[in-house]
Amino acid sequence: xxxxxxxxxxxxxxxxxxxxxxxxxxxxxxxxxxxxxxxxxxxxxxxxxxxxxxxxxxxxxxxxxxxxxxxxxxxxxxxxxxxxxxxxxxxxxxxxxxxxxxxxxxxxxxxxx
Amino acid sequence: xxxxxxxxxxxxxxxxxxxxxxxxxxxxxxxxxxxxxxxxxxxxxxxxxxxxxxxxxxxxxxxxxxxxxxxxxxxxxxxxxxxxxxxxxxxxxxxxxxxxxxxxxxxxxxxxx
Numbered sequence: 001x002x003x004x005x006x007x008x009x010x011x012x013x014x015x016x017x018x019x020x021x022x023x024x025x026x027x028x029x030x031x032x033x034x035x036x037x038x039x040x041x042x043x044x045x046x047x048x049x050x051x052x053x054x055x056x057x058x059x060x061x062x063x064x065x066x067x068x069x070x071x072x073x074x075x076x077x078x079x080x081x082x083x084x085x086x087x088x089x090x091x092x093x094x095x096x097x098x099x100x101x102x103x104x105x106x107x108x109x110x111x112x113x
Numbered sequence: 114x115x116x117x118x119x120x121x122x123x124x125x126x127x128x129x130x131x132x133x134x135x136x137x138x139x140x141x142x143x144x145x146x147x148x149x150x151x152x153x154x155x156x157x158x159x160x161x162x163x164x165x166x167x168x169x170x171x172x173x174x175x176x177x178x179x180x181x182x183x184x185x186x187x188x189x190x191x192x193x194x195x196x197x198x199x200x201x202x203x204x205x206x207x208x209x210x211x212x213x214x215x216x217x218x219x220x221x222x223x224x225x226x
Contacts, residue, residue, distance in 0.1 A: 045217070100215075106156055
């Protein structure tokens with residue numbers, strides 16, 4: 001079945017460091033791919049998404065490119081801030097009506113000043 | 114604009130007691146609705162989804178059930194809670210058809226003692 005694999009955390013960085021969180025997926029066809037972020041004590045918020053190969057999703061300085069050839073959707077940010085500390089979830093949704101999201105286990109990011 | 118509400122925000126219940134968590138969506142009609150659970154140290158797991166009133170699909174067999182008595186209301190229930198039911202419960206909605214982005218509520222933190 002479909003699945004998502006994320007790099008295990010926690011990831012600990014200093015402010016202004018470069019961030020990469022790896023995400024790879026297994027799916028038939030062409031799923032849509034998402035990154036969600038969960039700040040402490042809150043629900044999930046959509047960070048960015050891509051719906052087809054080579055699409056680049058971007059938001060708040062974060063970027064991820066849908067790579068069909070490597071089945072990857074790695075999250076990157078050039079300069080992290082303390083406020084980026086959160087749990088990041090990679091997810092996919094098969095392109096079928098009503099299909100729910102399949103999530104990775106999440107990666108905890110901790111940024112210190 | 115659309116908003117999604119969940120309550121209660123936090124709940125502490127004894128083993129064997131019943132459970133009722135409520136989720137409501139405003140600003141949209143006939144949404145797809147979802148219940149996910151996030152257990153400590155684990156990713157998000159889809160529990161139930163609904164494409165319409167009275168239509169519930171269960172993803173994981175367990176002692177939980179879901180109901181959709183109204184178009185924009187989704188309820189998660191249990192007759193007798195288990196310790197393993199502890200976790201963070203998230204409700205989400207997506208536009209009709211389910212192909213659109215899912216948006217999450219603030220979540221309910223459940224602790225079963």
